[in-house]
Amino acid sequence: MTLILEGTSENIRKAASRLKSGELAAFPTETVYGLGADATNDKAVASIFAAKSRPVFNPIIVHFTDIEKVKKAVVFNDKAEVLAKAFWPGPLTLILPRRKDTNISLLCSAGLSTLAVRCPSHPVARQLIKTLGKPIAAPSANKSGSLSPTTPQHVLKSLGEKVELILAGGRASVGLESTVVDMTDAEPVLLRPGIVTLEDLRLHIGEVRVETKATNDHPKSPGQLLKHYAPKTPLRLRAVNAKPGEALLAFGTIRFIADGALLNLSERGDLNEAAANLFSMLHQFDSEGHKSIAVMNIPNTGLGMAINDRLRRAAGAQQQKKN
Numbered sequence: 001m002t003l004i005l006e007g008t009s010e011n012i013r014k015a016a017s018r019l020k021s022g023e024l025a026a027f028p029t030e031t032v033y034g035l036g037a038d039a040t041n042d043k044a045v046a047s048i049f050a051a052k053s054r055p056v057f058n059p060i061i062v063h064f065t066d067i068e069k070v071k072k073a074v075v076f077n078d079k080a081e082v083l084a085k086a087f088w089p090g091p092l093t094l095i096l097p098r099r100k101d102t103n104i105s106l107l108c109s110a111g112l113s114t115l116a117v118r119c120p121s122h123p124v125a126r127q128l129i130k131t132l133g134k135p136i137a138a139p140s141a142n143k144s145g146s147l148s149p150t151t152p153q154h155v156l157k158s159l160g161e162k163v164e165l166i167l168a169g170g171r172a173s174v175g176l177e178s179t180v181v182d183m184t185d186a187e188p189v190l191l192r193p194g195i196v197t198l199e200d201l202r203l204h205i206g207e208v209r210v211e212t213k214a215t216n217d218h219p220k221s222p223g224q225l226l227k228h229y230a231p232k233t234p235l236r237l238r239a240v241n242a243k244p245g246e247a248l249l250a251f252g253t254i255r256f257i258a259d260g261a262l263l264n265l266s267e268r269g270d271l272n273e274a275a276a277n278l279f280s281m282l283h284q285f286d287s288e289g290h291k292s293i294a295v296m297n298i299p300n301t302g303l304g305m306a307i308n309d310r311l312r313r314a315a316g317a318q319q320q321k322k323n
């Protein structure tokens with residue numbers, strides 16, 4: 001039986017003691033729910049891969065309370081420092097070289113010489129890391145290749161008995177996974193767009209290259225190779241109408257009539273609101289058994305870049321499944 005427990009101090013202590021004994025616990029972050037393990041325990045980190053059916057070459061983000069702790073695990077540089085000061089705690093992940101003497105499990109790096117690190121801002125996540133007294137390795141708490149969870153119920157639906165304890169901390173406020181930036185070269189590379197936008201990054205550190213698609217056989221972010229964020233129902237992007245049997249995922253003012261199911265990411269055309277709603281609306285349509293989901297056009301500026309990235313991956317993954 002999987003327990004969903006409110007993120008009270010007492011329940012956070014229960015979750016921390018599970019993590020301490022090498023077991024897993026799901027917990028809320030401001031981006032999406034994570035499936036956590038003690039990042040210094042090889043066996044525990046290995047069981048994350050098993051629970052998610054995650055390919056072993058896909059590395060895992062490690063979560064800390066503050067930059068001083070992060071510095072014990074990775075080697076910082078000036079630009080990384082600027083970004084950390086500007087956006088932590090918050091929805092930004094930095095890829096940096098591992099320190100040789102770190103006790104973080106090598107499995108988190110999946111064979112790379114780097115480590116993905118972030119300090120989440122959600123109070124339950126922070127309290128959990130603090131109570132454990134160690135960093136927490138955590139990918140999104142869903143089966144590999146499916147939609148990320150923004151509620152405890154999404155976690156339960158995707159992982160079921162694979163996770164025995166889910167700490168609840170409301171609906172994830174951001175709703176999209178963190179922005180991932182590779183800081184290992186002189187020129188930083190945006191690997192996964194998120195609520196910390198390309199414009200935000202450039203404002204702080206100057207030029208940032210964008211590499212969000214698998215452009216070769218050795219992408220900087222192994223996760224880019226995978227089918228990602230895919231609902232089971234086919235997606236049709238940039239729709240200007242809804243066909244019979246199709247559910248409509250709208251954005252802004254709807255200029256055409258939809259007879260079937262309809263959800264609006266943001267009636268007032270607000271990208272933050274749309275990002276927060278995206279996965280939960282896709283989860284909902286997915287559970288209703290529609291023939292397909294027609295998605296209206298989303299502007300590709302600011303946070304729209306991250307939303308479109310997730311939509312393209314979802315639609316692209318289905319293309320791959322058909323082939």
Ligand code: TXA
Nearest residue numbers: 031034059060114115116139140177178220221222223
């Ligand atoms: O918002 C988030 O980032 C959530 C919450 C739980 O923190 N976590 C999350 O983790 O989305 P995950 O595993 O679902 O996605 C992490 C992405 C993957 O695409 C992975 O390949 C990439 O980050 N990644 C992790 N470590 C990396 C590394 N050392 N080098 C390059 N990419 C890395």
Ligand code: MG
Nearest residue numbers: 139140141148
């Ligand atoms: Mg994920």
